[in-house]
């Protein structure tokens with residue numbers, strides 16, 4: 329494979345940075361530390377698959393993440409499956425929070441969880457150095473919530489987890505709600521009130537074809553424009569500017585300034601042009617895009633004894649090949665080689 333000049337210069341510069349062939353700087357790494365989950369949400373685990381992939385040791389994740397940080401990653405999000413199920417998580421957070429980035433500042437350390445174990449783990453995670461959490465929550469009433477998660481009693485448990493995280497200072501606290509027409513689109517107005525009452529940032533996510541089964545159709549997607557129109561009828565919305573170009577959510581506040589809403593619209597208003605993300609799966613594979621058809625076995629190279637310098641070169645070359653964008657809804661679109669629970673949010 330011919331080595332391009334930007335690639336040579338990027339590898340040869342003292343601190344090569346992760347960039348792709350589309351000129352995007354990659355500074356955001358999402359790491360799945362397990363594909364096990366204690367929930368069975370209708371839009372994700374629609375099959376009987378259960379956990380499919382092996383997990384690495386906590387020290388192995390640490391070694392791999394350090395390599396990415398040495399190449400310019402400044403934001404790490406821990407995901408799953410359900411990351412709070414992983415033993416050693418608090419220790420991993422402690423070690424990651426002590427890692428300096430290339431600019432010398434601390435890592436921006438975040439975590440996405442279903443919140444079921446958050447009540448007991450929020451304070452220890454905060455004390456270990458976690459900055460903030462995002463809780464996946466798809467309804468604001470118990471019957472709808474538990475119909476989605478298939479876990480009786482889970483609604484109050486997650487609510488307690490959210491309040492514990494806020495009390496621990498894991499803020500800004502974000503709530504991610506995946507909207508499916510006919511499942512929970514009835515929750516839109518309730519979530520707008522919830523954002524104001526609970527002082528959390530509620531983000532609606534357009535449903536993507538990443539589920540285990542075959543549930544996704546274009547008709548089941550509730551697009552950004554419809555969400556904005558419905559909430560706007562309840563309370564006038566004001567658009568907020570993005571904090572950074574690669575921000576995935578379009579942000580809004582209410583006219584009276586109380587509460588914030590975000591909408592992540594990969595289907596109706598894709599944001600791939602400024603994408604700054606790559607992923608590491610629970611079994612140590614690099615996925616350069618959520619919708620990648622191919623994966624890159626970084627862990628296999630580590631196990632085969634490659635040096636850190638060789639692993640860094642492999643990461644740099646792999647990220648150079650990052651896909652330009654997704655092709656959802658286009659002829660010939662292929663679902664990714666793994667479903668969301670096995671990729672990580």
Ligand code: SF4
Nearest residue numbers: 600603617618653654
């Ligand atoms: S679909 Fe791929 S390229 Fe687009 S924003 Fe997501 S990860 Fe980035």
